[in-house]
Amino acid sequence: MAEREVDRSISQTVKAQLALRDQILSGALRPGERISELQAVETTGASRTPVRMALVRLEEEGLLEAIPSGGFMVKAFSERDISDSIELRGTLEGLAARFAAERGVSARELEPLKECLAAIDELLGQVPISVDAFSSYVTLNARFHALLTELSRSPPLIRQIDRASALPFASPSGFVMAQSALPEAQQILIIAQEHHRVVIDAIENREGARAEAVMREHARLAVRNLRLALRNRTHLDLLPALALIKTATD
Amino acid sequence: MAEREVDRSISQTVKAQLALRDQILSGALRPGERISELQAVETTGASRTPVRMALVRLEEEGLLEAIPSGGFMVKAFSERDISDSIELRGTLEGLAARFAAERGVSARELEPLKECLAAIDELLGQVPISVDAFSSYVTLNARFHALLTELSRSPPLIRQIDRASALPFASPSGFVMAQSALPEAQQILIIAQEHHRVVIDAIENREGARAEAVMREHARLAVRNLRLALRNRTHLDLLPALALIKTATD
DNA sequence: CAGGTCGCTATTGTATACATAACGTATTCA
DNA sequence: TGAATACGTTATGTATACAATAGCGACCTG
Structure with a gap:
């Protein structure tokens, strides 16, 4: 790993989870919108493994919904x-x-x-x-x-x-x-x-x-x-x- | 991948989750016992990535507890x-x-x-x-x-x-x-x-x-x-x- | 012109290699 | 003899390479 700067103060998984939650709650990601792992990797600075762990946690948290064909989308609420x-x-x-x-x-x-x-x-x-x-x-x-x-x-x-x-x-x-x-x-x-x-x-x-x-x-x-x-x-x-x-x- | 036989009928993550839940509920893993990823990889037949996803899901489900220093243990209930x-x-x-x-x-x-x-x-x-x-x-x-x-x-x-x-x-x-x-x-x-x-x-x-x-x-x-x-x-x-x-x- | 099929591309699922931290053990010094 | 430190081993955290699938578009055919 050469160019990626890693913040070692907290775990990458937690960092990704916080960043993604922020994006969802701030409205940067709209309800119903699919979350691309690759894009999440870019915006959070973590790599795919911790990003995926964060996505699973956010799904369990209720902020995301699993798409049957794969991946996650932002959950929408009535x-x-x-x-x-x-x-x-x-x-x-x-x-x-x-x-x-x-x-x-x-x-x-x-x-x-x-x-x-x-x-x-x-x-x-x-x-x-x-x-x-x-x-x-x-x-x-x-x-x-x-x-x-x-x-x-x-x-x-x-x-x-x-x-x-x-x-x-x-x-x-x-x-x-x-x-x-x-x-x-x-x-x-x-x-x-x-x-x-x-x-x-x-x-x-x-x-x-x-x-x-x-x-x-x-x-x-x-x-x-x-x-x-x-x-x-x-x-x-x-x-x-x-x-x-x-x-x-x- | 050469020797590992992969069951392609269901996702590895789901397979690992089911297998681990079974082990926990059947008592094969005792409450308080630490779950070793490596051991889980052997018993479930999935590789580390899906096993880790399964562990995160089981933690959210309430069957496992994260250990602060890393890893998971089987939760014990009073x-x-x-x-x-x-x-x-x-x-x-x-x-x-x-x-x-x-x-x-x-x-x-x-x-x-x-x-x-x-x-x-x-x-x-x-x-x-x-x-x-x-x-x-x-x-x-x-x-x-x-x-x-x-x-x-x-x-x-x-x-x-x-x-x-x-x-x-x-x-x-x-x-x-x-x-x-x-x-x-x-x-x-x-x-x-x-x-x-x-x-x-x-x-x-x-x-x-x-x-x-x-x-x-x-x-x-x-x-x-x-x-x-x-x-x-x-x-x-x-x-x-x-x-x-x-x-x-x- | 419309519908279907084939193939490509993009994205997710999986596997594994590498880095790092924690724990246990052994050795040494007080 | 006991305690502390250092080193080694083992396990977890992270990154990335590889595989497979689904979605989309273009081309061909009826």
């Missing part, structure tokens, strides 16, 4: 697929919350969740919320959801939730960003924060059913708002991941 | 992991049943489900159930669950349920076989069949909440019975997939 994915994740998170409540959680484990809660409260105190604060919110919200998932102490469940969040629009950050396009955004965030508060309370009091119910309601709210947001598509450039939605004409 | 996986699948199937009920299903779509139901009824009429009949039951039950999942008409959900069933003990066939070790096996199957009947009825009458609740109860019953079955481990050789359970001493 609006229904997206709202189902959010509801799916909400259902899984509901189960996680129930497990946490039923199995018991120490005060020490709950600590970081409460810190998240307080930090979000502080952000939401501002009216209207600034762009920077909103970006912090997205991070904190994702952290809250991740911590909550961990509380279930169920590796199989955590794994499934991670999988369900792989699709960007189904991740906490994803749908928060979509909702942000709505005029009622701040009101929505305040309601969501109330849900967060309730689920913590339910877990503390070991009320499994209530913890589960509120997380499912949380997701249903997200689905309703996403639908609204998709109606007024004006601000949707906020969410590049929506490049994955297949257009009606395709 | 009893808790297994019961969580069953409950997880039940929750997902509950959501599928609810989607089916809420979105409406035509009589024609329900037809194959009802045929399944009738066929199972016939089998359960025999007391005690014969070994052959039990084997038919396993097949019919798996078919019923698959058809029910399809009724949701939600590709993301169907995909997740398939993933959740990848672990053999979490699949309908898997836990039915585990339950069969119990003395009350036949009684259990009759109750399960009642659940099947109720979920169909609920879907027909578009009662989403009821459809969901019964599927979750269905899974909870399975979890309870699996726990019982694991207590009297006498007949567990019925379920080779339990080879994946990590022993207390490991």
Whole structure:
């Protein structure tokens, strides 16, 4: 190997996977488009073997689809697929919350969740919320959801939730960003924060059913708002991941 | 390539994946054991590239675990992991049943489900159930669950349920076989069949909440019975997939 | 002019060679 | 005698060469 420059800091496979995911989520590769291995080799800088491993992983992740005659294409999602994915994740998170409540959680484990809660409260105190604060919110919200998932102490469940969040629009950050396009955004965030508060309370009091119910309601709210947001598509450039939605004409 | 005989009827990657999965589920590879690529190349007859693709797929499937320093090992599961996986699948199937009920299903779509139901009824009429009949039951039950999942008409959900069933003990066939070790096996199957009947009825009458609740109860019953079955481990050789359970001493 | 077939090209599937990193062992020094 | 280091071996990570197939176009024939 002479001319190819190899970045030895991370594995070629991971590098290729990250690069390709980026291309897909940024919309550089359109839904339905076939991914050429050769082209991927050029754009990622890895050779064919790691590129192929990355393609297999991205297929399992749900971003790509295998073409029967060989190769992969970028998967396209309907609006229904997206709202189902959010509801799916909400259902899984509901189960996680129930497990946490039923199995018991120490005060020490709950600590970081409460810190998240307080930090979000502080952000939401501002009216209207600034762009920077909103970006912090997205991070904190994702952290809250991740911590909550961990509380279930169920590796199989955590794994499934991670999988369900792989699709960007189904991740906490994803749908928060979509909702942000709505005029009622701040009101929505305040309601969501109330849900967060309730689920913590339910877990503390070991009320499994209530913890589960509120997380499912949380997701249903997200689905309703996403639908609204998709109606007024004006601000949707906020969410590049929506490049994955297949257009009606395709 | 001279001495290696290549089976060209199916792709080498698929061949390797099937062969390796077989080795894992049959217990030829013990949980926690490292899988050597070279050894896999010898036992599967494929070369390293397809073997590696198969290993990546099996990792995503949940049967293998990546070792940080490189390579893969057979994943080990605790009893808790297994019961969580069953409950997880039940929750997902509950959501599928609810989607089916809420979105409406035509009589024609329900037809194959009802045929399944009738066929199972016939089998359960025999007391005690014969070994052959039990084997038919396993097949019919798996078919019923698959058809029910399809009724949701939600590709993301169907995909997740398939993933959740990848672990053999979490699949309908898997836990039915585990339950069969119990003395009350036949009684259990009759109750399960009642659940099947109720979920169909609920879907027909578009009662989403009821459809969901019964599927979750269905899974909870399975979890309870699996726990019982694991207590009297006498007949567990019925379920080779339990080879994946990590022993207390490991 | 239209339809079919043959052949070429481009792309994926497979195999293997090479590089590199990790682990185990042996030897040496404190 | 024990511990640490260095070296060798083995396995994985990566690159590329080779094979086969599918898709496309052109040419020929009816």
